[in-house]
Amino acid sequence: MPLNARVAVLGAGSWGTALAMVLARHGVRTTLWGRDTAAMAAMAEARCNARYLPDSLFPDGLAVTADLNSALSDADDWLLVTPSHAFREVLEHACATGHRPNGLSWATKGFEPGTGRFLHEVAEDIVGRYLPLAIVTGPSFAKEVAAGLPTAVTVHSEHEPYADQVAKRLHGPGFRAYTGNDVIGAELGGAMKNVLAVATGVADGMKLGLNARAGMITRGLNEMIRVCHALGGRPETLMGLAGVGDLVLTCTGDLSRNRRLGLALGRGIPLSQAVKEIGQVVESVQTANEVMRIAEKHGLDLPITEQVSRVLNEEITPAEGLKALLAREQKPEYPPGLFGS
Ligand SMILES: NC(=O)c1ccc[n+]([C@@H]2O[C@H](COP(=O)([O-])OP(=O)(O)OC[C@H]3O[C@@H](n4cnc5c(N)ncnc54)[C@H](O)[C@@H]3O)[C@@H](O)[C@H]2O)c1
Ligand SMILES: O=P(O)(O)OC[C@H](O)CO
Numbered sequence: 001m002p003l004n005a006r007v008a009v010l011g012a013g014s015w016g017t018a019l020a021m022v023l024a025r026h027g028v029r030t031t032l033w034g035r036d037t038a039a040m041a042a043m044a045e046a047r048c049n050a051r052y053l054p055d056s057l058f059p060d061g062l063a064v065t066a067d068l069n070s071a072l073s074d075a076d077d078w079l080l081v082t083p084s085h086a087f088r089e090v091l092e093h094a095c096a097t098g099h100r101p102n103g104l105s106w107a108t109k110g111f112e113p114g115t116g117r118f119l120h121e122v123a124e125d126i127v128g129r130y131l132p133l134a135i136v137t138g139p140s141f142a143k144e145v146a147a148g149l150p151t152a153v154t155v156h157s158e159h160e161p162y163a164d165q166v167a168k169r170l171h172g173p174g175f176r177a178y179t180g181n182d183v184i185g186a187e188l189g190g191a192m193k194n195v196l197a198v199a200t201g202v203a204d205g206m207k208l209g210l211n212a213r214a215g216m217i218t219r220g221l222n223e224m225i226r227v228c229h230a231l232g233g234r235p236e237t238l239m240g241l242a243g244v245g246d247l248v249l250t251c252t253g254d255l256s257r258n259r260r261l262g263l264a265l266g267r268g269i270p271l272s273q274a275v276k277e278i279g280q281v282v283e284s285v286q287t288a289n290e291v292m293r294i295a296e297k298h299g300l301d302l303p304i305t306e307q308v309s310r311v312l313n314e315e316i317t318p319a320e321g322l323k324a325l326l327a328r329e330q331k332p333e334y335p336p337g338l339f340g341s
Helices: 014-025 037-046 068-073 084-096 119-127 142-146 160-170 183-205 210-231 235-239 241-252 257-266 271-278 284-298 303-312 318-326
Strands: 007-010 030-033 053-057 062-065 077-080 103-106 133-137 151-156 175-180
Touching: 007 014, 007 068, 014 030, 014 053, 014 062, 014 077, 014 142, 014 160, 030 068, 037 062, 053 142, 068 084, 077 084, 077 160, 084 119, 084 284, 103 119, 103 160, 119 133, 119 183, 133 160, 133 183, 133 241, 151 160, 151 183, 151 241, 160 175, 183 210, 183 235, 183 241, 183 257, 183 284, 183 303, 183 318, 210 235, 210 241, 210 284, 210 303, 235 241, 241 257, 257 271, 257 284, 284 303, 303 318
Parallel strands: 007 030, 007 077, 030 062, 077 103, 103 133, 151 175
Antiparallel strands: 133 151
16 A cells, blocks of 8 residues: 555544654645534634644644545545444445455554444444454553654554554654554553553552552553453563553653542542543543453453453442552562563
8 A cells, every 4th residue: 555545534522633743744645534513613613623633733734534435435544533332333334335455554542432442443343354453552642642742652563564554654753653463462461451550540640659650550551461361462562662662651641541540539539520520531441341341351450451441331339449449469570480580
């Protein structure tokens, strides 16, 4: 597929808009599709996503539409950036138009709700295995990307030439896109860090201190590595942008909605009120349950994820979750055999 391909970005929330702006800034012919006709008309008029990214004007050449058929009619490549709960639905609608791209990538972080399946598995269900697939992930707050602040992401695909094409289109001044071929590790890192950001936010909201924050992040990484190992991903992927990079950003950066949810819960604000006040997608609310579904299937002990999931299901308070974590028995830092030793 040529690098001057035309790209359709599906999902006009903060991240879809920011990535469409990156592509258009780099001269890629880009159409941003969103489902809300009035919102897309307002964006076309103002040349700005006033709801999510009010301070950043669209570059010339970025087309916006609420008409899915016209967005896809001449698109060579599709980039899905919906929340995980809308991933299947939007991809099915896109395929129902009869149009087919040469490649499909996504920047959604999460699992299919209710099944714990990876989004690459959902994508394969719908488009089959004929298309190259890629995930775009890494430490990247939409607001900073839209403002043109320096950012590094990574693009993983089993089809390495496709990862290269997607990354080359995104890469430019101020936006670095690396590549890899570990789809499982990359997807897992982007999904699990949201759950661990809630845990760290809770600890900070409860004013447990900086030692607790660092301990939570590091033990959270340990949980990620154990899941990655069990699912056939490569632990070293989690040492890069898709793992440690995004984990540190989301656990410590107050722009993170997942961290802000944890902060609110740790300060005693009820879940529904906290989610309402954030007013945007908070992927951890579903992802925690899906990671626990995976943990049960593979017989994994994930204490932090388990307590976050119980807090988000309102079975326990954050204080009870903390007490359970601190009461755990002493043990080796890594389970035997995790790194092959
Ligand atoms: N915002 C970020 O900084 C950022 C960065 C990296 C990854 N992500 C990931 O990108 C994904 C999207 O998040 P976001 O930040 O853009 O969310 P957002 O809350 O800013 O916007 C969500 C958008 O999804 C749309 N949407 C919801 N249900 C839909 C449906 N059924 N069909 C079509 N559109 C639908 C909404 O209309 C809204 O425009 C998430 O998985 C998130 O984890 C976000
Ligand atoms: O705001 P969050 O918590 O969804 O995080 C946004 C991005 O995923 C950070 O890389």
